Amino acid sequence: MGALTGTAALSERTRAKGEDGSTGERDPSNAVMFIFDGMGPTQVTGSRYLKAYRDDPDQFPLNADPAEAGLNLDRHSSHGTMTTFPADPNEVVVDSAAGATSPGAIDCAAGATGIGAGVKTYNGAIGGIREDDEFVPVETILEAARDAGLATGLVTTTRITHATPAAFAAHVPHRSMEDEIARQYIEETEVDVLLGGGKDYFDPDERDDGADLLGAAEERGYEIVETAGDLSGVEAAPVLGLFTDDSHLDYHxxxxxxxxxQPGLVEMTEKALELLSECEAGFFLMVEAGRVDHCGHKNEPAILDEQLEGDEAVGSVLDFARDDSTLPTTVVTTADHECGGLSLARDGIYNVDYEMVDRLTASVTEGINPAIEEEVEDVEDLDRVMREVGGFELAELDRNHPEGDLYRSIDLGPFYSGMPVIRDLLNRKVLLGFTSHGHTGVDVPLYADGPNAEFFNTARDNTDIADVVADALGLV
Amino acid sequence: MGALTGTAALSERTRAKGEDGSTGERDPSNAVMFIFDGMGPTQVTGSRYLKAYRDDPDQFPLNADPAEAGLNLDRHSSHGTMTTFPADPNEVVVDSAAGATSPGAIDCAAGATGIGAGVKTYNGAIGGIREDDEFVPVETILEAARDAGLATGLVTTTRITHATPAAFAAHVPHRSMEDEIARQYIEETEVDVLLGGGKDYFDPDERDDGADLLGAAEERGYEIVETAGDLSGVEAAPVLGLFTDDSHLDYHxxxxxxxxxQPGLVEMTEKALELLSECEAGFFLMVEAGRVDHCGHKNEPAILDEQLEGDEAVGSVLDFARDDSTLPTTVVTTADHECGGLSLARDGIYNVDYEMVDRLTASVTEGINPAIEEEVEDVEDLDRVMREVGGFELAELDRNHPEGDLYRSIDLGPFYSGMPVIRDLLNRKVLLGFTSHGHTGVDVPLYADGPNAEFFNTARDNTDIADVVADALGLV
Structure with a gap:
């Protein structure tokens, strides 16, 4: 693993920056930007009810009063909302043309602001804007922090090369260029803490260009870890944690x-905070609960559980900021956009079945469906998989619902053709509604704590975020 | 009309209360509780984009930055969210069993708190709770204000006897008892300003019991008005404005x-503020944008326009509170629940067609559909009605959509059987999504301004509202 300890590396960087005077101009401080990809207001409310149900089903829903069993999100001192529209003319929903920019707007905006300019960018752009049909890189807040001698980190449940983290530490015209994003992380931006999925993008045997970024990282002192156990043993940055080969981390x-x-988002977040807080000048950390968005795209009933894991990690961040940190720490928590058009209740029925939501033990799209593909030959198999994998019985799904097409596709097999059916029946049963497999335009929740938090106590635009955080860090 | 001037009546009441000492215990102040029935976060965002589009389509959507073309809602000094679940065990969505409690939770909670107790009530209850299967009335904040010598008012775009206003000034086990609610307004609660629809509930020729509440009101000094023109001429409370016979006011x-x-919500609100501010002890006013909820229930494409009328009235309230009032004025603006499961964008498409939303000139359910029933004999008629009433052409609706059933019902007539079709095609065209014809459980927006506003800067429950407003008024 890495020859240099991270502390030494950080100190070296800090010293170098100190020599040219850049650290002398600011008081040491930290900032954490926490992004829930695909979180709208309903994802927040829905997870609060799930938390209250898990805390005490007998007191439910009265214990869902935020004063009783609040989310960690609720603990932020500032609550506001944020508009998310892209720069594209006449479009109010952040677009993902060519599959781009699931987490685009805020991240690209964060980059595109150039720490203060506050400009929108086009969907798909990573750390840059378009001028005269040319891609023009702009400095990101992470880079500005690094240049001022701060430690930097990116943590996510997606591939580490996915759009949200990339927009803080890479510059490419399109988010699909993940090999290049990986190269920039290691060889150019030199992010101190990188934790997520996607080892293949660093691996010479898997990359199109055969470049050995794992070796390059080791040469630069990175400790490379691939399991939760190894991560827990890391004692100093820089660290490159790659916990999957080519995909995202599993759903919680x-x-x-x-x-x-695989480590959880809480473990990754707490380790990042531990390592980065060794830097005396402070740090900038971006944490992404990256797969709430995927649940939205897939209309996945596990969406509220996925949101709750993010909330728990927010708790770790706030505990650090308020209790553990020796430096003032600004926390800004928000989302890039809503995804799925989620609603609590649907079809004219006034409830959500939290008993059943709580009982589920697998996602449909990545837990139940693969099990069906592997194991199911007949209806008895299907019922067994539902029980053993999913935590519910096939009979609980209302197979007599008038929308007969759904049921016929179960009966006719092959069973994997019924996969959307299981999901749709389950959503109908638990009463989670979706209007889309894509993003929607509702203003997203915006929370902040610590220095400059008061700015976020109202309705803001996503271009407002980066410069206010940069100001809190003394970078502007 | 009324023999006494309202000012005299108010003064008389204030003097009477002053004699028993109750007004001497507080500093004069006002409070306005503004309730958007059925407003979730998406209704707010959607109306902000519509406002920005109307302000300047060429700059759209960049001018939707709240700092550029914000809503009046955005102007409140405090922004938070509010949980809305009812007391019913295991239910997270405010129920309307037997058609009750569209605006139930907050209003009944406002009543049920008994100015400070903070209890939930059952769906359908007006100004009371259930104990041992008995309906037990509780004092409402409006009554507490009245008893302290403040002037009081209720303004709504629904029937004035509808559940939201009723829960502030009446006590009945079920919201359907509108004749009794009308009687209590005039004979018991003696609300100084009552503006809304529903003259029939006061009219001896229309009431089941033949009681002449119009006469009773006149005896008590109320000026009774039935048109916007007459309302504008009213110079003093008490006033009873009844602008429809048996129904709600029309959609904006x-x-x-x-x-x-019919007057608009802005005119009614401004007149109420003008009349009530004559009371030296201060006033309590509840204003309801009551039909956003109906748009949600009906999945009505006009929902964003209806929301915007409420926002304009909020602007009048904030202008009054900040600039015109001689007394400190607390404003709390919120909703009882979301309705419709509204989303901006749907079906995997990343936009809302604001050009077309802005161009619409009628609601589907109360504007276009009645015109179809009256006028349409063939497809040419239908196209003409769309253009002349609705503001768009039939050809703009995608009649080739794969869901062929929708289209067949247009072709087969009678045309009124196609009414849901027009609405559904129009929503699909403009890209407004709905998951329900009922309420949903998302936390609703919560805004406040003036004294005690800082309490609302976070996640609260609907039972928290009444006592904080009562505290601002010096009633507790």
């Missing part, structure tokens, strides 16, 4: 069922 | 098209 609900070696 | 979009004699 599936990690809980399967066990395995 | 239909009022704009038709003209007619």
């Amino acid at each position: 609900i599936d990690r809980q069922r399967v066990g395995g070696t | 979009i239909d009022r704009q098209r038709v003209g007619g004699t």
